[in-house]
Amino acid sequence: MRNFNALNLAREALRGHKGWGQQWRNPEPKKSYDVIIVGAGGHGLGTAYYLAKEHGVKNIAVLEKGWLGGGNTGRNTTIIRSNYLYDESAGLYNHALNLWENLSQELNYNVMFSQRGVMMLAHNVHDVQSAQRHIHANRLNGVDNEWLTPQQAKDYCPPLNISKSSRYPVMGAALQRRGGVARHDAVAWGYARQASAMGVDIIQNCEVTGINRATSGEVTGVETTKGPIGAKQVGIVAAGHTSVLMEMAGVQMPLESYPLQALVSEPVKPVFPCVAMSNAVHAYISQSDKGELVIGAGTDSYLSYSQTGSMHILQHTLDAIIELYPMFNRMKMLRTWGGIVDVTPDRSPILAKTPVKGLYVNCGWGTGGFKATPGSANVFAHTIAKDEPHSINAGFTLERFRNGRLIDEAAAAAVAH
């Protein structure tokens, strides 16, 4: 792997950029590994990266049934923020945000992290009270968040319609200035490149079909479409398919998998300077560096692994977008797609050991896992390497659904997020 720096760039510019080489290796699986990560999305690749870099684990494989970064990592709307209500969530998402701020430097790969601010709109008295409660809770936890009046919101985001006659008038907004967006594919590629350079085998088109266990119960490896592979520890980082994989080890999960959709418009010149979200009318929007408006829609109401959602979900979101930003009412939408998200009962993730020795799970990110990628990967690597959770993810256990210590962000925000 060659570093991206001014000297190498200049050298390659003179020779037609023919010397960069492959960014990561494409190896065949070995007979066994110390740690196998199932799922080569951002969280899985990041876990392998931090295991190798911070914990000195040498013999790691990441198995991916499709292609690297082809699941929800490549399908999300790339919004990054940490303004969650509860202490546990604030700790986890702010850990991620701290890592995001230096991620391009750390990976020597431009993840195009742009702190353009995330503004969450309030449309009724309850929204206002809830947003202000979030702001106070956030500030006590060292998470930046501030209240904007409708006019201040309009100044920050000029396309916003703050007319009192709109269907759901804007009554104010909570702004997290440190929030923003990043280039989602680059996150997977950057982690893959560095992990591969440290010796991690990333094996694509290799679906896990079974989890092998010794008679005493602990994990001994996995069955795959490329044959059996041994492992002392297995980490499942498979988003929507977590229930399917955990079932292979006999563990039933408190998860449900739903299609979540997003869409982009035709590309236009820069018009939208920040990320704006509205939970009440369900509209998330930002503009990519290519110029497309990136719009997040909702989940379908039923379980599905189809990776497609219903048209009426998209229409519902676009109704809200046009009401809030009337200038977009003649924009053409270019593409829509869906991903399968795994949702927990309390809408908080599970980053934990499991009842099976040597098996770890990182799941339940629901509709908002991208923002947590570096933090999630970092503490999950710790959990695997030390066989105990990091203090940051200590609360995100599987047992919380048995002992009642929920981290109930669902009740806090009234929507999945």
Place this chain on the structure above:
Amino acid sequence: MLVIHCPYCQADRPELEFANAGEAHIVRPDNMAEMTDAEFEKMFFVRQNPKGVNLERWRHIHGCGRFFNAIRHTVSDKFLKVYKAGESRPSDAEIAELMK
């Protein structure tokens, strides 16, 4: 959008008339205070979430208002059968027959 057959109205209607109501055949116990934490977790939180045939509840919320059960494949999203609330769970053999 799904087209769903209501077994009470005996009519095909668009999904917008219905509300999904989660996994079917989870019996709410009448001795909840005596349940262990593990039993409560299984009843209240743990879900099968199958990639394949799913038994689920729907409610014809903008129609007759009644709950019913459905068997649906979660990859194709196709309905294999709908049946009224209170009818017993189809056997695995019956479900395998519907899959053909």
